[in-house]
Amino acid sequence: MKSNDGFFERVYEVVRLIPEGRVTSYGAIANYLGTKGSARMVGWAMNSSHTKGVPAHRVVNRKGLLTGKHHFQGTNLMQQLLENEGVVVIDNQIQNLENHFWDPSVELTR
């Protein structure tokens, strides 16, 4: 039980706040949590995200690349979900990333 609360739950909370059609980066989440240097930890937390029902498909790396799509059920499920929300994704790469980017440390602050 204690293995679930803490940093992980904090990551899931932020990811759940991501609006549809928006995406954020691991570094942005880590930055919001205070552990900005540990973007890796965010990805590590996402490893269990599928058991939390977290929309991890809205979380991509700094380049807007769907690095974690391999962790999803299908091969292109993550891409399909994003395109379904209005995000254009080509070859695992989000197009117009700046237009879809959602920074919690900014959006939740303003």
Next chain:
DNA sequence: CGTATGACGGTAG
């Protein structure tokens, strides 16, 4: 407790 790993980020070249 020490080592290895991880869906990354930033800087350097």
Next chain:
DNA sequence: CCTACCGCCATAC
């Protein structure tokens, strides 16, 4: 812009 290396924090073994 692309490639390569280091650093970062937390979890697992």
